[in-house]
Amino acid sequence: MEFQTIGLIGPPNVGKSTLFNRLTGLRQKVSNYSGVTVEHRSGRLRGTSKTVIDLPGVWTLTPSSEDQKIAVTILEGKQPHLPRLDAVLLVVDGTQFHKYSLLIGEVLARKLPTMLLINMADELEQRKGYIDPLAVARELHTPTTLISAARGTGMDAVHQWLKQDHSPANVLPVLQAGGNAAPCAPNCGDLTAAGAYRRPQHSTLTRAVDRWALHPVAGPILCLIFLLFAFQVIFRVAYPAGQALTNWLGDLGTRAGTILPDTILRAIVVDGIWNGIASILGFLPQILCMFLVITVLEDSGYMARAAVIADRTMGRVGLNGRSFLPLLSAYACAVPAIMATRAIPSKRDRIATILIAPFMTCSARLPVYALLIAAFIPARPLFAGPLGGVVGLQAATMMGLYLAGLLAALVTAMLLRSTVMRGQASAFAIELPNYRMPRLRTIALAIVDRSKVFLKQVATVILVLNLIVWFLAHLPLHNGQPSEVGSSILARIGSLIEPLLHPLGFNRPVGISLLTAFVARESVVSTLSTLYNSVHPGDLLRADIGMAGALALMIFFALAMQCTATLAVVRRETNSWKWPIAQFGYMTVLAYVAAFVTYRVALMLHL
Ligand SMILES: Nc1nc2c(ncn2[C@@H]2O[C@H](COP(=O)(O)OP(=O)(O)OP(=O)(O)O)[C@@H](O)[C@H]2O)c(=O)[nH]1
Ligand SMILES: [Mg+2]
Incomplete structure (x- = not known):
């Protein structure tokens, strides 16, 4: 009898998803920290009809968070709409x-056919x-093999085990090593002695880098310098490349x-389709640059x-330390970040993290910031002097907007902890993985996948939105001719929202x-x-709203909850309408008030 449904189970960050990708040819997200996979993902074992299921990491089979519950429920065969596992690869x-x-003992005690895969053979050998x-x-009476999921070594034994006929008479002799008959007790005793385990030497690279990266003063400063450098590259390299692309498409x-x-x-x-598409495609290089930075860091x-x-x-604001990993991943997109909060055991901390995640600057805000900054902020060095050219005012403004989002998140966390979510902050312990050279494949796939997501968004949602806006700007027809600009449906919508726009210094196109x-934020x-009928709308906007309006717009955009996808995922993950509605109301009011104050202050300063 061959296995049909095989589950990958094991502690966090041991390479389960890397192995899953190798077995199925799929592209499950892989990263060097714990808690990357938070829900199950199924795929076909290459060249067969067998199903492989990648699971979130667990330390024990007594789950303490939502993601761990998923892994244990599936292992127990209690997940609706999913077949029972008939074999386990314990990684x-x-x-x-x-x-x-402990975990090995618990999994083997389930008595499912199990193969133990000791991964990272390459690193084990390298560090002696x-x-x-x-x-x-x-010792375990369980087939065991040493593999490197990243390099693909040792995989023959895995494939053989999966292929083999598991009727009792046909078990592979080499790997059988005592048969699969006697599962060990819940705690398997001293496996390290039995397996003649020699712990690898400490990674000298990790020690050397951590001396700086975790330094209480130098650590945060280095982090900020690195980010500033990344923004500088975005404005100096990616922005001109994107504008060249837009010019070419415009021509x-x-x-x-x-x-x-x-x-x-x-x-x-x-006018209705092409100009809008050309303008937004010019921001692809910047989004990719940002993803390159995020993937390398991860x-x-x-x-x-x-x-x-x-x-x-x-942490002083009362946020649980576990919240920071999902919050950091929200720099790419709030949707997966909100799902990543499943790894936070305390429900209260989890909801607090979900509520503040959309303040972090997601990649969809990037094109809008870049457009406004390039149009309104002069491209000059941040400070005078010989090193002045290293950081520009534009990169510093971008950094300021990222920090504004972060600040709003922290203030909100403080408010929540001192009002509706009072209570002791739980202690924070995090596994610090060894530094690894980021894998070229992981980076390349992240960038290719991201480009696909962006291009698909442009070719579907944004294209349709553009068309709708264009039609609304030209309808109704008068004697078969499009409306004058001032009498179109869009103009009527514009005049309806105008009283709200005026106090912030926004004009109608900005409001629409x-x-x-x-x-879609990028739209x-x-x-x-489309409304300005130009592939470079920033230039025309400059004449219309002035610096004060532009600064207010940046602040509004940094703080407003303008993402239906995020609202939908908050609804799903909190299983209630209360939280998304409260979050939407709070963020909109905050964005409006902050934009109003910014506008008035900027006017007072004659900016
Ligand atoms: N050197 C080395 N690195 C590996 C190997 N397998 C995986 N990795 C790296 O280990 C890290 C974790 O890999 P993942 O596949 O995301 O681990 P996971 O077990 O799915 O992690 P969670 O989803 O958080 O539970 C990544 O940086 C991988 O590139 C390996 O065989 N050798
Ligand atoms: Mg994983």
């Missing part, structure tokens, strides 16, 4: 083998550690316009340190673009482009 990290006897998998197999649209006959169709294709193991730094410097931003760029 552990060979460089930390001394930590796993040792383990004898056959001796472990003999292409103009040329196509001269070929097409001068009909309504030409207006729809060139896969190198730095993110776990950033969480420690954040906990030390910001903020409405479309509810569907502010393409909506402005």
